[in-house]
Amino acid sequence: MNIQNSEKFYAQAQNFMPGGVNSPVRACRAVGRAPLFIDHAKGSKIYDVDGNEYIDYICSWGPNILGHANERVINAVTETCQRGLTFGACHSGEIELAKLIKKHFPSMEMLRLVNSGTEAVMSAIRAARGYTKRDKIVKFEGCYHGHSDGLLVKSGSGLLTNSIPDSAGVPKGYTDNTLLAKYNNKESVEKLFEEHGDDIACVIVEPCAANMGVVPPQEGFLRFLRDITLKYNSLLIFDEVITGFRLSIGGAQKYYNVKPDLTTLGKIVGGGMPLAVYGGKKEVMQCVAPLGSVYQAGTLSGNPVAVSAGIETLKILEENEAEIYTRLEKISLQLENAMQESGMNVNRVGSIMTVFFTNEKVKDYDTAKTADTARFAEYFRHMQDNGIYTAPSQFEAMFVSFAHTDEDIDKTINAIKSLE
Template identity: 50%
Template sequence: MPGGVSSPVRSFASVGGTPFFVKKGRGATVIDADGNRYVDFVMSYGPLVFGHAHGPILSAVRRALPRGTSYGAPTRGEVELAERVTKAFPSMEKVRFVSSGTEATMSAVRLARGATGRDLVLKFAGCYHGHADSFLVLAGSGVATLGIPGSPGVPASLAGLTLTARYNDLASVEALFAAHPKRIAVIAVEPVAANMGVVAPAPGFLEGLRAIANREGALLLFDEVITGFRVAKGGAQELYGVRADLTCLGKILGGGLPVGAYGGRSDLMARIAPDGPVYQAGTLSGNPLAMAAGKAMLDSLTPAVYAKLEKAAVELERGMNAAARKVGVEDRVVINRVGSILTPFFTAGPVLNFDDAKTSDLEAFRKWFHALLAGGVFVAPAQFEAMFVSTAHTPRDIAATVKAHETALRAAFGLTAGG
């Protein structure tokens, strides 16, 4: 296994050291093979709103299991989950289930190209949309962490069809449309960026993208693989009141099992096979166990859940900021937070785009990460990721994390407890 892992960021490549192997997770805690316990803010990189091994999701999968694991034929579970998705996301008039976020974005871009008859894709530096060829250009997440601007294996002729603008900078978007009139099929965006670390959309940014797409005859694709069901039940579209033409979902949608989905306006989705000529298929798509887990997850997402997530995340943010002031480094670490996702950037800030994020002191981050881990707190081993708060994080977990953060900040900046 390259790097000993099934997905690069897990290898600790950017922070050094050896990753622990997980034995099990329960609530907000993961326990490693050596029996060490950690308060977990990785939360599988987003899916686990209720923490690990959430009862209703386990029960739903247990109920589905004796009926078989896959059929290659339609099931009621798909219809039930589709009804829930389209209710939460009114812009998704029709939805197609796939097995990962990557598959969702890859398919949605194919649809956008097929529907518009245009080839160019506009994305933003530092945004990550999975590892499909069209998106491996100035991408975020592990691609940013490993410092890979583009990936070998993506033909230059294909990478050349992906244009990159600056997040929160409408002028950079306008400039690309001016340079490539009537050639851009789709603006793909994380409506809250979470793969350059968390960066909120500036007021007017998403509305501006909507207006540009309308004017230019391009489609607006919201990649809500992280934000969907996270920042609100209806994702960033509900939170910010901007409607996308196409939406991609993953992570929370499957309750921790492999599921993705893409959907949007009926007239666009009518172009997908078998209704239309844009081809996309999947042997395990709509998998019955994943549909059962997703349905249990979505049915558990009540308004009270979002209130609880917000409260815990605010408490964490406040505590971490107070710790930074106590240590005297409040001008060297800035926390960006939207709902239950947050990132402490090791820079003075503000962090509004990928260029800002890249001013982070990665050596300080590395020391902070290891000190935090030694203090029993597990965060993503990379600066350009998010911390995910769940409803399973208790006030005690938050307090323990704030305490470990204070110690870790001293380690990060080489300070002793006396100052």
């Protein structure tokens, strides 16, 4: 497959941006390829600057649950753009989006719109600390919650892909109050609470991990986290930046029937535009300025263009909930079955999945790291050469969209089966 123009653009980009990219995983260093430079996308397909067509299973890392350039979403954004890109002021769309979110995430009694998942998580943790008047937080190895200083400790996503255990530039003091537990390991959490329980403001977790590859919670794990945080008067934060509106219209908390104190949302909630949300119990959110002393602000927060994309996307999901989520489950299961029949080790929850090249059952950070990344790189290149666009990292998720057709699924299955 000819990608000469992408290679030329990449060579130019390295003169202007670190590694030639604006987000590390895009550099494709772990899979031995130059990154594709994308020209346009529609439905389930994405097209590079060399004119190659690919079936897209990155879906912009999750938000494109309806596929690319959905006509209703594009029309809503275009209409909004005609009235102005940003006001730095209040507008009624913020209320409409907040109502839609709260309807499907009733645990979010009050919420705040922000611009990125990193910002949402950073703000939620600050609110938890302000509310509890405690400093320490518990996070899990392999769970990625954005690149704020206090959370870059054994994170997943690009840090794991590029073998960076922590980040340079983060003073030790920023992580002194970050306690590390093992995902799906109750004992590791119990030990931290026994030692630091009175000082722990919150536990933050991806309710279904998706940044060390997809790793679902074991039976009872999320309920255990709910119980132990209640016991010690700490808050439970679900980072649903990826799982929100994807595992179900009510996210992972509806899917697993566990209610957190605070939730962060991103990806789908912005309909493809930069937008994220944090929110939860009213008494916690009332600690946030201007009502309380926890400060957080943003000039572009709740900007009308992103809000309009989010509103229209959530309306489509709401109006077609049964059809969309039933379809996503069906075609995702078909892909999982094909991978398993080909001897691959697959973790899947709903429309997100990861194939791991390891004989270990992947249930946590340690077992995820047993994956053969060289073998994954071969798989990635094979799929790309067969017109299938997947994440260039063993430790990222594969996303299925409602726009994927039966023909797309059949072509993908054939590519999987032809892998030697």
